[in-house]
Amino acid sequence: MAKTNAERQKLYRKNLLKNKSMYDQMRKISRIRDNKRHQNLDSDLLQQLRNRQKQVSKKYCDRKKLERINNKQSSSYISRQSFGKAVKRVLQSLPKDIHKCVSVVHHIVQEFNIIPKTTSHHQREQRSLSIELKQLIMNFYSRDGISYQLRGKRDFIT
Numbered sequence: 001m002a003k004t005n006a007e008r009q010k011l012y013r014k015n016l017l018k019n020k021s022m023y024d025q026m027r028k029i030s031r032i033r034d035n036k037r038h039q040n041l042d043s044d045l046l047q048q049l050r051n052r053q054k055q056v057s058k059k060y061c062d063r064k065k066l067e068r069i070n071n072k073q074s075s076s077y078i079s080r081q082s083f084g085k086a087v088k089r090v091l092q093s094l095p096k097d098i099h100k101c102v103s104v105v106h107h108i109v110q111e112f113n114i115i116p117k118t119t120s121h122h123q124r125e126q127r128s129l130s131i132e133l134k135q136l137i138m139n140f141y142s143r144d145g146i147s148y149q150l151r152g153k154r155d156f157i158t
Contacts, residue, residue: 077083
């Protein structure tokens with residue numbers, strides 16, 4: 001099937017890009033031709049041309065911006081450098097001990113719901129004595145077999 005003029009032109013431009021010197025020469029010729037045409041235009045037509053070029057440029061920029069938004073992985077950093085700087089700050093503020101570092105990062109990841117929270121929480125150790133041990137101590141000191149000595153008095157049994 002025969003190609004349309006648009007398809008032929010597209011193929012021509014594609015082949016032209018392969019030859020750098022020919023491509024530069026065609027761009028130079030095209031630039032000279034456009035400049036001559038712009039010089040011969042009257043003010044109204046020139047203004048219309050500029051408005052049209054401005055609209056085309058704006059449309060192109062908007063389309064590129066939309067493509068960038070759709071293609072990027074939802075990073076709120078504008079440049080790689082600022083992202084790297086933030087990562088460096090976080091890494092420097094983490095504990096130096098690898099086990100502590102892993103537990104802190106694991107907890108942060110759970111807080112942001114990147115991985116599900118585990119049911120086994122860190123158990124707090126009781127610093128107080130157990131109830132049985134307290135009862136044994138009270139019974140020990142409550143016995144009558146224990147003696148104590150007051151100051152200036154003789155030792156006696158209660």
